[in-house]
């Protein structure tokens with residue numbers, strides 16, 4: 001597939017994007033790993049995008065660099081129109097706090113805080129005023145994630161699925177430009193995983209938010225509006241309106257291709 005075709009996408013502006021992104025881990029020529037090898041991809045606002053690819057293809061690296069958690073070796077990363085590369089540590093921290101939300105596989109809740117306090121934490125840290133709009137928004141979020149009767153509980157008193165629902169509410173609480181989710185269902189059983197994916201989908205379709213999710217799971221990817229596929233640090237395909245079967249078929253095709261390539265490669 002041509003680069004021009006791969007770059008085609010919805011006409012919505014990008015909430016986040018990378019251009020010609022290269023990430024090399026390690027400096028010596030013997031040990032250096034080129035985790036991203038010239039990736040250009042945009043994540044449109046108001047859409048749910050999944051990043052898929054074989055293990056080691058660069059999915060987490062792409063997400064971390066696009067979200068400002070790590071820096072590129074070359075190329076550029078943007079949140080909205082703000083280029084991340086030129087920002088100093090302080091401005092990058094502020095940008096992440098104010099404009100980006102995160103959901104991680106391990107929930108990452110603060111154990112000593114209640115559910116309500118965890119959800120409000122990013123806004124408390126930012127010193128944001130709880131005006132009427134913000135109160136209404138967080139109130140609506142609490143209902144969407146179904147945690148109203150758990151607001152005074154601490155994370156240890158919740159199931160894994162409930163903890164991840166708190167993390168989802170926390171990620172959207174500050175109305176960030178984009179929420180990045182790294183294997184958000186990796187620690188959950190399939191029913192709780194479906195609930196969390198359903199919430200991410202509702203946040204996009206009913207609340208106009210933007211989600212970018214890294215996943216191994218074709219069933220999870222099928223909740224997205226579009227899937228982008230990485231292989232060996234490159235963007236190799238994208239699929240609109242994914243279904244689990246279509247995603248699985250596409251992954252199998254990559255596996256078959258890489259097996260053929262390695263059989264044909266000189267030893």
Ligand SMILES: Nc1ncnc2c1ncn2[C@@H]1O[C@H](COP(=O)(O)OP(=O)(O)OP(=O)(O)O)[C@@H](O)[C@H]1O
Nearest residue numbers: 025026033035053054055056057058059060061062
């Ligand atoms: N901190 C690091 N130092 C050295 N190499 C790294 C580091 N992080 C990742 N890599 C390497 O970069 C490549 C891409 O890794 P990355 O974690 O982005 O892939 P991934 O597609 O998310 O993999 P997985 O699905 O297994 O989580 C891999 O070869 C990995 O070993």
